[in-house]
Amino acid sequence: MERKESSVPDIADRKISLPTIKRVALANFDLYSNNPNVSTVIERPVFFLIGANGLGKSTFLNTINFTITGAIPDPSRKFQSAQDYLRNAGRADRSEDYFSGRISEHSRSIASATVELAWSNANLSVTRDLFGGTGVSRLAIEDVVSGTIDVRPSSEEDSNDLTGLYHAKILELTGLEDFAQFVFLMHFVATFDEGRHLLMWDDAALTNALYLAFGADPVAAKAADKLQREMDRESSRARNVRFSARHVSDRIKQLADLLEGTETDDHTTGAELQAQHDALVARQSDAEQRMRRKQAEMLDADLKWTDLSASLTEAQLEYRRLFSNRLQLSSSVEHHPIVRATLSEDRCGLCGNVHVAAKIQAALDKGECPLCDSVLDRSGGDAAAISELQRLDSEIARIRDDLDTILRSRARISDEFAAAQATEEAAAEELRQFEEKEAAGLVKAQSGSNFSAIQLEIDKLEKERQAFLAQSEAHYRKRDELRNQLRSYEKALKEQYEAGSERFVPRFRELSEDFIGRPIDVDLEHRQGANDSGFGLRMRMDDQLRAQSDSVSESQRFFIDIALRMALSEYMAKGAATLLIDTPEGSLDIAYEARAGSMFSKFVAEGNRVLMTANLRSSQLVLRLAGLQKSDGMQVVRMTDWTDLSEVQRSEEALFIDAYNAIDGALN
Structure with missing residues (x-):
């Protein structure tokens, strides 16, 4: 759908071209048991995946994002910089952990996902395997x-x-400067998922979004992001070094008190203090040595277990081979493992019945098979083989006994190792606390009456303190340099926001007020503290400041945040914008559900697109949106065609059918 003429000014001069999602195809995605090879063409402006709880709706959106960006959206998603976020969210172990609970072991090596993306001049079809990396x-x-x-x-x-x-x-098609910016836009702006991250009240993430939406170009956004990250790091390093300097100052004061004779007299002599210290050092050393011994014993037990397991396997294989060779001779019956086990345990090796050994032995003594009463061959021509079977049988029994002993030994050693480790940690902590508490006294005890040695230690510590302070000042100077460089970008962004707000703010008001039905306004707030930088949007409702997310109800903050994403995406995009939304309709009452449906319809009326998921329930949001969009504008996909309902859900399947029928009726 082309963007229609409306009151929203033309934004074709924006530098960012966002993709339209045309098709999603999953291969061997057996979470969807009825259709593990789903292939869905996104044909209409609103794509609605609807189904019951637990069927995999959120997984569908996350898989789309993974395929497009190579990263699974992080629900905790504390934002520091686009590069840092991508480094964490794009780790292969994160995606493998995510899909491990959703894809069976059988399908791990063959499961993949494909997404087709469209721009005005090009189409991309990208496929990623779900396991084995994120490439x-x-x-x-x-x-x-x-x-x-x-x-x-x-x-x-x-x-x-x-x-x-x-x-x-x-990067070529979007006009962005680096791929981390694209991942940021997809995860933080274009996606409202089950994590319910609120962009409006996350100033760090919002600042980055504002640079991309209102900044001069993506190069400036990348530079500002890097400067902010480096400024934060320099501030952190300066604070850490200052803390170290304060710790050294405390030690200097303790030693200075000794020289002045003002230290607290706790009636502990220097010799006693040194003796306590030596005892704690010896205790910690003994505990460490015991821990190392137990660790070595545990390793030795593991090696013995491995050797015995190999020997047992070898003996059992040899026994089976020899017994198989003798199988045609009925005289080998009495050496069969089941028969021998039955005789030794007085319990049938087949059915478990007890007190049967005498009956089995009587049959053998008569020369009969205890199972079929056949006459056994007593020719005795295989005496050597029988002897070898007896030897192997004894060897297997001996190895099993040794294995049982090793298992008991290893369990004991493991407990002893854990106790030794705990003892060593406790001893080390006690020594550390003692040295910290008695630092001055220990120096005095070790130097005796030689106060010059104490003064030398003070002089040494003072040099160390001055070095820490110099490092801290250097970090703060570097922070200030970075902050001054960042200020030029912030000044430009502030000017560009003031110009762009004439288009952006009215659109945000239009969307959010359509949902909430009350006057909404936002002001740009520029943070300019010594250690603080960046921007926030301070929202007013009914002319009252709502600076914190909890100053509005849950449903209000969710849909106001979605309205913000709509306005930002629409403003920054050259052409259509696409949002992925895991609908939080469960937090709404009936009236607000209907208004939320109207808000979504107003967004797509400007040529934008939405991929949404929702629970299969009698939702006014879905019904209102279906009634506004009709079948030409809204595509509904039933998840029940992809996977099975749970037992509880099947018992109420008629309710789901009624809900589907209501949506179909609103579409037509």
Whole structure:
């Protein structure tokens, strides 16, 4: 759908071209048991995936984001910088941990996801395997003008090359400066997921979003992001060094008190203090040595267990081989493991019945098979083999006894090791606390009446303190330099926001007031403290400042935050903007559900698109949106076509059918 003429000013001069999601395809995604190879074409402005709790709606959105960005959205998502966030969220272990609970072991090696992205001049189809790293495994690039399609990888390309090519193409098509900015926009602005992260009340993330939306260009946004990160690090380093300087100052004061004779007299002589210290050192050393011995004993027990396990396997294999060779001779029956176990335990090795050994032995003594009463061959021609079977049987029994002993021994040693480790840690902590408390007294005891030695220690510590203070000052100077550089970017952003707010703020008001039905306004707040920098949007409702998220109700803050994302995305985008929303309709009453549906409809009316998920319930949000969009503007996909309902849900399946029918009725 093309953007319609409206009161919203033309924003075609913006530098960021955001992609439209055209298709999502999953391969061997067996969380969706009825359709593990889902392929969904996004045909209409509103795509609504609707289903019951626990069927995988949130997983669908997270998988889309993973495929597009190579990172799973972090629900805790404390933002410091785009680069730091991507470094954490893009770790392979995070994505593997996420999908491990959703994809079966059988499908791990073959599960993948593909998303097709569209711009006005190009289409990208990107595929990532769900396990084995976060790189791109397949990439298709279509030039819309020429119609040519380049499919990768070719035989000479590996995943790193392909991922780099994908990143470069994303930057070329979006106009962004680095891929971390794209990940930030997708996770923090374009996605409102189950984590319910609130952009409006996260000043660090909001500052980065404002730079991308209102800044002169993405290069400036990247530079400001880097300066903010480095400024924060210099402040942190300065504070850490200052803390070290204060700790040294405390030690200097203790020693100075000794020289002045003002130290507290606790009637403990220097010799006694030194003796206590020596005893604590010896105790800590003994505890450490015992811990190391127990660690070595545990390793030795593990090695013995490994050797005995190998010996047992070898003996059992040899026994089976020899017994198999003798199987045709009925005389080997009495040496069969089941028969021997039955005789030794007086319990049938097949059915578990007890007191049967005498009956089995009587059959054997008569030369009969205890199972079928056949006459046994007593020719005795295999005496050597029987003897070897007896030897192996004894060997297996001996090894099993040894294994049982080793198991008991290892359990004991493991407990002893844990106790020794705890003792060592306690001794080390007691020594540390003693040295910290009695630092001055120990110096006095070790120097005796030689006060010059104490003065030398004070002089040494003073040099150390001055070095710490000099380092701290250097870090603060560096922080101030960075802050001054950052101020020029902040000044430019502030001016650009003031110009852009004439378009952005009215659109935000229009969307949020359509939901909340009360006057809303936002003002840009510029933080300019010594250790503080950046921006926030301070919201007013009914002319009352709502500076904290808890100053509005849960439903209000969720949908006001979604309205902010809509306004920001729409403002920064050259063309259509797309949002991914895990709908928080459970927090709304009926009246607000309907108004939220109207807010979404107003957003897509400007040519934008929404991929949404919602619970299958009698939701006025879905019904209002369906009634406004109709079947031409809204595509509803039933998750019950993808996967099975739970037992509880199946018992109420008629309710789900009624809910589906209500939505279908609103669409048509």
